Amino acid sequence: MVQGTTSDAGKSTVVAALCRLLQRQGVRVVPMKPQNMALNSAVTIDGGEIGRAQALQAQAARLPAHTDMNPVLLKPSSDTGAQVIIHGKVRADMNARDYQQYKTIAMGAVLESYARLQRNYDAIIVEGAGSPAEVNLRERDIANMGFAEAVDCPVILVADIDRGGVFAHFLGTLACLSESEQKRIVGFVINRFRGDISLLEPGLKWLEEKTGKPVLAVLPYLHGLQLDAEDAIQSSQSNSGKFKIIVPVIPRISNHTDFDALRAHPDVDLQFISIGMTIPAADLIILPGSKNTRGDLEFLQSQGWQVAIEKHLRYGGKVIGICGGYQMLGQVVSDPHGVEGNPGDSTGLGLLDITTELTSEKRLEQVTGTCAFGDLTVPVEGYEIHMGITYASNDTLPAFKINGEDEGARSPDNLILGTYLHGLFDHPDACHALLKWAGLQSNLKPDLAALREQSIDRIADACQSLVDALQSLSIAK
Incomplete structure (x- = not known):
């Protein structure tokens, strides 16, 4: 031992x-x-x-x-x-x-x-x-x-x-x-x-x-x-890349290993923004997973980050939400059974026309599929770990195709993407496609599995x- x-x-x-x-x-x-x-x-x-x-x-x-x-x-x-x-x-x-x-x-x-x-x-x-x-x-x-x-x-x-x-x-x-x-x-x-x-x-x-x-x-x-970090966010970050990505650090951030592939990309400058910090100008903002979506949503709003995200979108920046971050992008996060605390509803960021209801049953599954944007043959793989069901309106576009079914959501203007898939950047081709969607023009495709x-x-x-x-x-x- x-x-x-x-x-x-x-x-x-x-x-x-x-x-x-x-x-x-x-x-x-x-x-x-x-x-x-x-x-x-x-x-x-x-x-x-x-x-x-x-x-x-x-x-x-x-x-x-x-x-x-x-x-x-x-x-x-x-x-x-x-x-x-x-x-x-x-x-x-x-x-x-x-x-x-x-x-x-x-x-x-x-x-x-x-x-x-x-x-x-x-x-x-x-x-x-x-x-x-x-x-x-x-x-x-x-x-x-x-x-x-x-x-x-x-x-x-x-x-x-x-x-x-x-x-x-x-x-x-x-x-x-x-x-x-x-x-x-x-x-x-x-x-x-x-x-x-x-x-x-x-x-x-x-x-x-x-x-x-x-x-x-x-x-x-x-x-x-x-x-892979066990829990703590590593202080080191890439600072030399031309493409700036911001990840707001919420109190119950989960699976921040989602961003390891981005940190390893030579053309990416990924920065974690912590409590009390202002979100700077960036190309892409990613809302991470959360173990307490409603509580972390309230924290995000209290930091003034919602206003910064809305400004970022007005200037044509892209936004991705992963798992809990995906839930936050919607209209409402409902917790009728008190899965994460006191029962109730929280108003989301209102950036995607989706609603989420938290459930006591946790979905655990490894998945594979393809991107539903750009080159539709690009493979994606990842895993789902979440408690909740998200309902999307007919106005939203899918983010991925998993087993022939739509997964996640994109806004009609194609500036916002939400998904339940953790590890979505780990596959080199999927990472390249997502960064290209976000605006990065690069031929580099770091292989996280090989680096690991x-x-x-x-x-x-x-x-x-x-x-x-x-x-x-x-x-x-």
Whole structure:
């Protein structure tokens, strides 16, 4: 099991690297994260939903994503509540206190998945969540040491030296653990190191003498990786392209990995606009997915962004809405059953002649089709993750054709496009067609899948010393 001293210490990438390295050796290896809290998710081969980081790890192991790889997924809908997804399906909406009691049931689901994976694979590389040092969450823990103790697996502890204080992170984490949990840690991994390794060696020796545990590997800081983010929006962005795209960051933004292909495009300058910022002049504005459409719609309007979007359209700019962003573009978002909070209706942006009713049943499906604009033979592929049905008037035009049926909507003046498809930019031809629709004249077609594969191989190559160290300890065979 790979645990971290902090969130974003590099657990996800280390797990992906280990999966790829063992897969290269012919080991039947599978990733697993018992509990994940993230708004970036993926649709699995068995028709469920898991965190995108686990889907990436599945790719590293050259496996189709499956719900057993992430049996418990929490999708926050507010600061104190989340949608609880068990084995890929929505189980309930709970506040933090109620979920703390529910963890006993959730652990049963986790152990079921673990047992199935044990029967089918030679090795399981497990990712922890956050940090095991969160003592307030120790009771009924299923995400870190609670799981490791239950299945009796060894643990490596990862810390990010780029943040500073790496030795304090290791010692402080150990101090928060019980004696049995401390013994379970077989060694440390220092991640994102850049500089002269000889200057680090005195610290490594001190840490090993202080704890009696080895430093298994020092991993380099790798620039330019194209990997799915688990949840947080990466601060880096493309700034050199001639075509400017703006994405407003709403509080419950989901699946912002939709924009990875655009960030990788040399001719695109994609910028995320956060709270308190003004939307600048742009060629294209994209409204992202949301875990709380009505709440995020209200936030968007409170920021003055609706006025900026309307001005953008008056000057001939294009707008795309994805999933929750698509719902916001319409006349009304209705929630009669209180799916996202208090029952009621919210007035949309009024830019598409559509209405949406939120429903308790979540649609989860991988889809393929073609564009319904420009070259009608251009293929598109993606996945749907949404709770709601959208009704379009006869005045709207379709965005795509999926299984021969209209999907999404375009405005009569062809300035606005809305769709439920996540991942619509991932296919090079679809991305090219959408950017051409939006006004970009470019012959470049970055292949996100190929870039992702290259990045997985890069992190795997960088982690070879870690696998060698684990195998010398007879841990990863």
